[in-house]
Amino acid sequence: MKPLKTRATRRSAGLLAAALFTAALAPAAQTAQKKPQPRTPSSISATVTAADVQAYAAKFLPFDPESRVTAERATDRLPGMQGWKVHRKGRYEKLNVDRVYFVSDDGRWFFAGDSTSAPAGRNVRSSGDLSWVEEKFGAIFRTNIRAQLDPTHDVGSSWKGVAVSLETGYGPVRMPGYVSPDGKTYLQGPLWDFRVDPREERRRRIDLTLNRATGRPDAPVTVVEFADMECGYCKMRGLQLDRLLEANAGIVNVRRHYKFFPLWFGHVWAMKAASAADCLFQSVGAAPMFKFKEAVYSRQESMTVSGIDELALTTAEADGVSSSDFLSCYLRDASFGRIRKEIEEGYRLGVNSTPTYFIDGVEITWLEDKVMEDFLRTLFPKIKTVNYAQR
Secondary structure (H helix, E strand, O other): OEEOOOOOOOOOOOOOOOOOOOOOOOOOOOOOOOOOOOOOHHHHHOOOOHHHHHHHHHHHOOOOOOOEEEEEEEEEEEOOEEEEEEEEEOOOHHHOEEEEEEEEOOOOEEEOOOEEEOOOOOOOOOHHHHHHHHHHHHHHHOOOEEEEEOHHHOEOOOEEEEEEEEEOOOOEEEEEEEEOOOOOEEEEOOOEEOOOOHHHHHHHHOOOOOOOEEOOOOOOEEEEEEEOOOOHHHHHHHHHHHHHHHHOOOOOOEEEEEEEOOOOOOOOOHHHHHHHHHHHHHHHOHHHHHHHHHHHHHOHHHOOHHHHHHHHHHHHHHOOOOHHHHHOOOOOHHHHHHHHHHHHHHHHHOOOEEOEEEEOOEEEOOOOOOHHHHHHHHHOOOOOOOOOOOO
16 A cells, blocks of 8 residues: 655654543532542543443454454553553454554543654644644655644643644645644644544545545445555556456445545655546546546556646547636646645545545555455445456
8 A cells, every 4th residue: 555654754654643632520419428529530531441442443443354353451641541552353464453542531532643742842822832843744744834723623621723734835735633732742633533433423524525436326335535646556456446346237336436635745746637637527527537547547657747737638628628628727726725625634534545445434444455345245245356466
């Protein structure tokens, strides 16, 4: 799988994701009794059990057949959050999990990332107090960074919402994050509601209104694919999924939505390819857009920046879109704005590699050839296999 960690992000693949919500005190008893004492963090976190974490993790982690998940309390803590060591073993060794996740002491939030500390903490009163965050991200991505407080995403009184804007060269994209009020700790990434099935929460976070998709509109199963046309692994897995669905026409009934997730910091023509595909979709619909994607994949190894321009224009003209009409969209901010929106959506879902698939809210990390087929078999038992050795 093509990871987000290219030379500009090798240090950042594990860059955080999390949060915390302070626990509410239990309501005072209606009858006369001793006033309860404030609970300590350890007594609050005791309301979350290993069985709770195990059950949540089993739904949160990427699919692996025959999974066995265990959880035990770890010694790790973040402010207001207890660490839990989660171990998952399934059919495929590459998909095994052995790491620490965090759950807020009140049992409301789940955190699946890392944290970073300030060189010297200072109380956060304004966005000006986030300069250290900008410096840290700037060193990772080697681009202009702007960190701003985002009060709409504050979590109680314990964490202040932050939006970190990274300049892509095609406009800024925002990564969600949180900073502790004392400025000592920064968490970047999504919070997950520990009280809700994470598969359902993912479905709510995915916007399908553009309907950039193939398959029957009334299909009972929704596949969402975050991909980059310059990513060789996206090409391989995308074409394998094409063959799998073609081989099972009439057996597997899915609606497959395509999301732009170009790796702007390491790929030279990925954003341009996404804009061309976006403009084709806006002008003439999904079929020409997917035809363009197939053409890009067929030339991927030899594709150049100027080659994308040429292919985009010839594809548009072949589908009845004049050069002037196409160029009124191609590489314009409205097109890049739609692409940036989908990149940001991926960040809110915790997407950190391409391709990433979600099927009805279940994450599929396609590291093993048959894992996609294995999951679809849980929905369509008669599915037939394909030759994965074909590239």
